[in-house]
Amino acid sequence: MIPKTFLTALTATCLAVSSNASPCKVSSRTTTVASTETASTTEIASTATQTTEASSIESATTVTDTSFISDATTTIEFSTTEGSLTIDLTSTATESDAVTTIATTTDSTTTETTTAEPTTTAEDTTTAEPTTTAETSTTVEAPAGPTHIVNAGFEASSQSISPWSLVDTSAQYSVSVDTTESHEGQNSAHMSYRSGSTNFLRQPLQNIEAGVSYTMSAWILSSSTCPVAYLRCTFNDDSVVKSEMYIVPDGTEDSWQQMTATCAYSQAQVDAGNLFFYVGFYCYGSLSEPRIDTVGFREQ
Numbered sequence: 001m002i003p004k005t006f007l008t009a010l011t012a013t014c015l016a017v018s019s020n021a022s023p024c025k026v027s028s029r030t031t032t033v034a035s036t037e038t039a040s041t042t043e044i045a046s047t048a049t050q051t052t053e054a055s056s057i058e059s060a061t062t063v064t065d066t067s068f069i070s071d072a073t074t075t076i077e078f079s080t081t082e083g084s085l086t087i088d089l090t091s092t093a094t095e096s097d098a099v100t101t102i103a104t105t106t107d108s109t110t111t112e113t114t115t116a117e118p119t120t121t122a123e124d125t126t127t128a129e130p131t132t133t134a135e136t137s138t139t140v141e142a143p144a145g146p147t148h149i150v151n152a153g154f155e156a157s158s159q160s161i162s163p164w165s166l167v168d169t170s171a172q173y174s175v176s177v178d179t180t181e182s183h184e185g186q187n188s189a190h191m192s193y194r195s196g197s198t199n200f201l202r203q204p205l206q207n208i209e210a211g212v213s214y215t216m217s218a219w220i221l222s223s224s225t226c227p228v229a230y231l232r233c234t235f236n237d238d239s240v241v242k243s244e245m246y247i248v249p250d251g252t253e254d255s256w257q258q259m260t261a262t263c264a265y266s267q268a269q270v271d272a273g274n275l276f277f278y279v280g281f282y283c284y285g286s287l288s289e290p291r292i293d294t295v296g297f298r299e300q
Contacts, residue, residue, distance in 0.1 A: 146207035148214070148297045149277060154187045161189050167200040167238075167278070175201065183219040183256045183293035191281065193226070193288040200230065200280030201292060208275050210267035217260040217296040218279045222248045225285035232278035233263035241269060243278075256293070262300070 154161055158177050166175055171194075178190035189201060208214075216231045232243040244261030265275065277297050281290045 145299055148205050148207055148299075149203050149295065151203075152295045153182075153185045153293060154189050155185045158187060161201070164189065164201045164203050167202055167280070168197075172197075173199050178291060181221065181291060183221070185293075188221070188291045188293040191290050191292070193281070193283040193290075194286060196284035198230070198280060198282045200232070200278040202276045202278045205233070205275040205277050205297065208265055208270055210265055210270045213262055213264045213300045215260060215296065215298050215300050216242075216244070216263055216277065217258060217294075217298075218292055219256050219258050219294045220246075220248075220279075220281075221256050221291040221293075222253045222281065223283070223288050223290055224253050225288040226253075226281040226283035226290045228282040229259055229290075230278065230280045230282070231259060231261040232280075233265070234276045234278065235265065235269040235272045235274060237274045237276065239269075239272075241265060263297075 150156075150163060151161070154164075154177055156162070158179050161175060161177060164175075166173055173194070174192045176190050176192075178188045179186060181190075182188040191199070191201070193199065214233075216233065218229075218231065220229050222229065227248050229246040229248060230243060231246070233241045235241060242261065242263040244259070246259040248257070269275070277295075279292055279295060281288070283290065
C-alpha cells in the first residue's frame with residue numbers, strides 16, 4: 001500500500017508546473033488542475049498631424065499588436081487502487097496565431113485650391129507671302145519664210161562650197177573653203193585671183209516673187225589689191241536686175257565688213273527664170289585672196 005505522504009508529495013510536484021497553480025485536493029475522484037496563461041494585448045496608437053502651406057494632412061494610425069496568446073492546460077488524473085498508482089499527466093498548450101500589425105489610416109485628405117484666371121489673348125495674324133506674278137514672255141518666231149539661198153555661211157562642208165560656183169572658171173581663178181578664217185561659224189569662201197579682173201561667186205535663187213523687195217548682204221574680208229566688191233541679182237543667167245558696187249575704205253582691207261543692197265524682180269523677169277545672186281570682187285595684181293562669209297538674200 002502506497003503511503004499518503006508519497007501521494008501528497010507527488011501531487012505537489014505536478015502542480016508546480018503551472019505558475020498560477022491552485023491548491024490540490026486529494027480524493028478518490030479524478031482531480032483536474034487547469035492553468036491558463038494569457039498574454040496581454042498591447043495597443044499602440046499614434047496620431048500624426050502634418051500641415052504644409054499648400055495642404056492640410058490629418059493621419060491617424062492605429063496599430064494593434066497581439067504578440068502572443070497562449071492557453072496552457074495541465075490535467076493530472078490519478079486514482080488509487082489497491083497495490084498500484086496510475087498517473088495520467090496531460091499537458092495541452094495552445095498557441096494562437098500571432099496577429100500582427102493592423103494599421104488603419106483614416107481621413108487623409110490633401111486639399112489644394114488654386115484660383116487662377118488666365119487671360120490669353122491670341123492674335124492670329126497671317127501675313128500672306130508676296131505674290132509674284134511672273135509675266136511669261138513667249139517669243140513666237142514668225143514662220144520661216146521661203147528659203148532663197150542655202151549654205152549661206154559655207155558651213156555645209158569643208159571640201160565644197162556647193163551650190164555656190166565661180167562665174168569665170170578659167171585657170172587664173174579658184175575658190176575653196178577656208179577653215180581658219182571666218183566672220184561667223186568655222187568656215188568662209190576663199191577666192192584667189194592670179195591676174196587683175198572681176199569675178200564672182202553665184203547661187204541660183206529660189207521662191208522669188210515679183211514686185212517684192214529683197215535685201216542682199218554679205219560680209220567680206222578684202223585685201224589691198226581688191227578695193228571694190230559687188231552685190232548683184234540677175235535673170236536669164238547673167239542679165240542684170242541690180243548691181244551694187246562697194247568701195248572698200250582705205251585701211252580697212254584686213255577687217256570683216258558688211259555690204260548690203262536691194263533687189264526687186266518684175267513679173268517678166270521672174271517668168272524668164274534662171275535667177276541668180278552674185279557676190280564678187282574687182283582685184284588687180286598677180287595674186288589676191290579675198291574672202292566671203294554670212295551671205296543673205298531676204299525679203300524686206
